[in-house]
Amino acid sequence: MTDPALFLEAFHFLRPWLLVLLPVIAALWWAARRGRLRAETGAQALAPHLRAALTVGAASRRRLRPLDGAAMAFALAALGAAGPTWSRVPDPFAAQSAPVAAILKVAPSMTAGDVAPSRLERGKQKIRGFLERRAGARTALIAYAGTAHSVVPMTEDPDVMTPYLGALTPEVMPEAGDRAGEALALALAMLAQENAPGGVLLVTDAIDPADVAALNAAGAPLAVLALLPEGVRDRGIDALDAPVAQVTPDDADLARLERALDAAWRRAQLENAEQPWEDRGRWLAWPAAALTLIWFRRGWTMRWAALALVVAGAAFAPGGARAEGIADWFLTPDQQGELAARRGDFHAASDLYADPLHRGYALYRAGRYAEAREVLARLSTPEAAFIQGLAAIRDHAYRNGVRAFETTLERDPDFADAAANLALAKRIVTYVEDAQEQSDTGEQPDLRADEETYDNEANRGQEMEAPAPGDKAEAMPSTEQWMNAVDTRPADFLRQRFALEAARGPAADNAASAPDPSAGPAPGAAGQEAPE
Structure with missing residues (x-):
């Protein structure tokens, strides 16, 4: 939890x-300390010079004592037992970051070189850095000028966005201008399709x-990155209520x-009553255990015992001290x-995971779909079958997904997400088989097959082959089909697609944000993933 106000609002004891x-x-503690001090004052009847010569440790009488350390250890143990918490237990099947629609201005003014190498290039660099910081989170990209x-629609894969981000220049935009309001409306339409609250950059x-x-x-969190040199201000940016960060x-x-x-x-995560609160009391056990070490001796000779044990254990560990070995001392494989x-x-x-369900989900999120399906096949839970379906869809094995x-x-x-995904997966299978049927009559649709052959157990039509780079479709493809079948340079593709959308009007822009059926799964109704 990084927001102090939100931390204070959520903090409580279980x-x-x-x-x-x-x-x-x-x-x-107060009674014991006062009794000890009272016993030490029995020598007050002695002459001051004799009392000073006979008293040992008088200068340290008011310093911390082992009794104080023991009391502090008990206090920490009590606090830990009370169960301090300020966050919910993370849902392993949900994304751990908010979806964000990134909007980039692509206008002639962005080519100015007062922010090296240029405002536009620096903006692209910042968006790439933003994607790296949000690895695995859903992010979309919107460009605007006069339109x-x-x-790129919402995606968890930054590699999909990188080539199109690099191709954005003022030349690909149909009109020059500054229509940030239209870009915001398009971003809000994308976020409305998500199942978790998101924001706009x-x-x-x-x-x-x-x-x-x-x-x-806006109705959604908005943050602005101002691509202006130091000391330069803009009247419109200064009038915003949203947080504004100057480029650094x-x-x-x-x-x-x-x-x-x-x-x-x-x-929103804090308000999700379906997820239990995460008990953070365990973290107080370590300082409490360290403080109890000094309770076994009258003095403070044990205060470095814990550090000595750790250093000695690391020095004499077989094969040298390794981070993984030390982690095994304190964390289970599932915790790691x-x-x-x-x-x-x-x-x-x-x-690292030992639990097969969590391991299968991690394999799925890592893109190792075949391995994920193999691991999850050993389980008989609905969650395991659901993730198997997601992995099959990602692996273009649509029948297996069904x-x-x-x-x-x-x-x-009652697994609602599975019912919705089943209907969509069946639609994808029907769509692919219809396209293969059309290939029998020579009516090649505006669809490019993936590198792997689609499953076609019904033997409807012939197996499609990817068209050669020089082939052209007779009919104008839709925006989503262009995203899947483009074989030209990204800049040429974007220029033609943007021109087509501008000619169709604002409705085309909203269609551009619609999910792509062949792009794979996206979050489902409960924060889980569903095929789009």
Whole structure:
């Protein structure tokens, strides 16, 4: 939890009645310390010079004593037993970051070189850095100038966005201008399709004052990265109520914007009553255990015992001290896998998890779909079958995905996400088989097959082959089909698609944000993933 206000709002104790131990511990400590001091004052009848010569440790009488350390250890143990918490237990099947629609201004003013190498290139660099910081989170990309267009719909794979982000230049935009309001409307339409509250990141060098009112009334968290040199201000940006970060050479601006955009998602997580509160009391056990070490001796000779034991154990450990070995002392494999998953390192998490359900999900998130299906096949839970279905859809084995979702519903008829995914998976199978039937009549549809052959158990039509790069479809493809079948340079593709959308009008932009059926699964109704 990075927002101090949100932390203070959520902080509470799961077992507050145990806090009554604190005044008891304080009373016992005070009584014991006063009794000790009273015993030490028995020599007051002696002459001062004799008392000074006969008293040992008089200078340290008011310093901390082992009794104080023991009392502090008991107090920490009581606090830990009371169950301090400020966050919910993370849902392993839900994304751990808020969905964000990133909006980039692509206008002639962005080619200015006062922010090296240029405002536009620096904006692209910042968006790439933002994607790296949010590894595994759902992010969309929107470009605008005189018109606004969806460049890449919501995706968890930053590699999909990178080539199109690099291709954005003012030349690909149909019209010059500054329509940030239209871009915001398109971003809000994308976020409305998500099942978790998200935010909007606006990367721009200026905002038309006419759009300020719409931006201030966005209805979703908005953060602005101002691509302006130090000392240069913009009237429209200054009038915004949203947090604004001035571009910096390091990632300080991105860190501030990420915290602002995650605030709404974190608040929604706290309000999710289906997830239990995470008990953080275990972290107080370590300082409490360290303080109890000094209780066994009259003096403080044991204060470095804990450090000595750790150093000695590391020095004499077989094969040298390794981070993995030390982690094994304190964390189970599943706990280590959970930490790796929270970092977004699902490859490492899949190797660490011992629980097959969590390991299968980590393999799925790492893109190792065949391995995920093999691991999950050993389980008989509806959750395992559901993730198998997601992995099959990602692996273009649509028939297997249908079977897995059917199995999920057999095991749990009330699994709502499985029912929705089953219907969509059947639609994808029908769509592919219809396309293959058309190939028998020579009516090649505007669809390019994936590198792997689609499953066609019904033997409807011939297996499709990817057209050669020079082939052209007779009919104008839809926006989603262009995203899947483009064989030209990204800049040429974007220029033609944006021109087509501008000619069709604003409705085309909304269609551009619609999910792509062949793009694979996306979050389902309960924060889980569903095929789009």
